[in-house]
Amino acid sequence: MLNVFSLSVLSASLIAILAILTFIFLFKLRDLNESIKQNQGLKKNLDIFNFDIIQTLTKIIDAKDPYTGNHSVRVRQYSKLIAEKLKLPVVEIKKIEYAALMHDIGKIAVSETILRKDCDLSDEEMEIIKMHPIIGYNIAVSMTFFSDTAPLILYHHERYDGNGYPEKLSKNQIPIGARIICVADAYDAMVSDRPYRKSLPKENAILQLQKESGIQFDPIIVQAFAEILRLPNTLKDVS
Numbered sequence: 001m002l003n004v005f006s007l008s009v010l011s012a013s014l015i016a017i018l019a020i021l022t023f024i025f026l027f028k029l030r031d032l033n034e035s036i037k038q039n040q041g042l043k044k045n046l047d048i049f050n051f052d053i054i055q056t057l058t059k060i061i062d063a064k065d066p067y068t069g070n071h072s073v074r075v076r077q078y079s080k081l082i083a084e085k086l087k088l089p090v091v092e093i094k095k096i097e098y099a100a101l102m103h104d105i106g107k108i109a110v111s112e113t114i115l116r117k118d119c120d121l122s123d124e125e126m127e128i129i130k131m132h133p134i135i136g137y138n139i140a141v142s143m144t145f146f147s148d149t150a151p152l153i154l155y156h157h158e159r160y161d162g163n164g165y166p167e168k169l170s171k172n173q174i175p176i177g178a179r180i181i182c183v184a185d186a187y188d189a190m191v192s193d194r195p196y197r198k199s200l201p202k203e204n205a206i207l208q209l210q211k212e213s214g215i216q217f218d219p220i221i222v223q224a225f226a227e228i229l230r231l232p233n234t235l236k237d238v239s
């Protein structure tokens with residue numbers, strides 16, 4: 001039978017063991033926190049690095065056609081504003097932003113002669129241009145961190161009425177991000193000078209979007225974008 005002295009020694013030993021275990025646990029917890037912080041730092045750096053790669057690729061595309069200037073950057077900015085207005089989840093907004101930046105990345109395989117042509121394209125040239133969403137899809141799907149943007153790139157020339165390309169998808173068959181990029185892309189093309197025509201004023205471009213609402217474009221997206229465009233100062237950061 002244990003006497004009082006033995007019990008005291010046992011209690012003291014248990015307390016000492018518990019104290020040591022607590023110390024080890026806290027020490028490990030600190031290491032774990034440090035490790036998590038380092039991983040978060042690494043992930044942030046990786047995100048910046050990947051974003052830099054995309055921006056560089058995008059600049060190469062935009063440089064192939066001097067008339068488009070910072071077209072991809074503006075399409076990204078417009079797409080982000082629309083996605084926020086539609087209250088899409090943050091993760092989805094990020095995906096749309098990246099896809100918008102890269103939407104024409106497939107044009108890397110299209111000759112500058114065709115891209116810079118200032119008159120009507122032949123049927124054959126048109127078929128070459130129409131390959132760029134598929135080429136873009138194949139590039140994006142091979143990028144580990146951005147493969148989920150690939151379907152948005154593939155479908156950014158689909159039309160709401162099903163008469164677009166490459167797969168003639170319609171309405172909700174087209175991913176929401178691709179429908180957003182399609183509207184942003186068309187608007188930026190209209191308000192920019194092109195070799196074959198001068199830019200449209202902002203209000204005329206909005207009217208054109210509304211004219212094609214439910215035909216070429218998703219009506220909900222056109223309405224959201226028209227509201228954004230008519231708000232004062234919302235486009236002050238668009239370059």
Ligand SMILES: [Fe+2]
Pocket residue numbers: 103104132156157
């Ligand atoms: Fe395109």
